[in-house]
Amino acid sequence: MTFPDASRAYPVTLPDGSQHPGTVFLSQVIDHPGWEVGAYTYASDFDPPADWASRLAPYLFGGPERLRIGRYCQIAHGVRFITSGANHAMDGLTTFPFPIFDPAQIGSYQPDTRDTVVGHDVWLGYGAMVCPGARIGNGVIVGAGAVVRGTVPDYAIVAGNPGQVVRMRFAPDTIRHLLDLAWWDWPADTVAHAVPALLGGDIDALQRRAP
Secondary structure, eight states, rough: OOOOTTTOSSBBBBBSSBOOEEEEEEEHHHTTTEEEEOOOOOOEEEOOOOOOHHHOTTTOOOSSSEEOSSSOEEEEEOOOEEEEOOOOOOHHHHOOOOGGGSSSTGGGOOSSSOEEEEEOOOEEEEEEEEEEOEEEOOEEEEEEEEEEOSOTTTTTTEETTTEEEEEEEOOOOHHHHHHHHOOOGGGGHHHHHHHHHHHTOHHHHHHHOOO
16 A cells, blocks of 8 residues: 655545546645644545635634644545634624724734644544634544534544534543554654554554554
């Protein structure tokens, strides 16, 4: 098996030898001050955009908030990150954002500055929406169309609107073991040798591969 090359923008090679333009490693195609994205995290889109950052996080205008995504994440078509820059002030008598129409005030108007954080090895399913300030743990699966807010624990499966934890993927002891191993931080060649254990669900074999 060929291990993916993290330096490639288009990591999927089709049977005819051509690159698949609809799947990209985000670290290779996004240069945006509000984004922090780890190696091997990919996004897929049936209508590949010229600007992946704006497609995925259309409200990340360059304010103080950040969108932080870990390594080895999988982002399906239609996923959107609605970051804090989308929020309006709600402590007055109206939510109408008058300051954004005044060039002298627009830069100072951002009532919500929370970061949105996605852990490592997270699968965001088709059409999922991640709301401002969400904290999604490692190993989480977010179901298609789910609307995620708040904090999602490591290795949870979330579905629905509002997103709810349907079940945990593993027993608590296994989750703790996986978090201790933190395989996503291993060198690429070590992960490559551990792929059979990762795909086969063999945590003992994964432990033996730990650097």
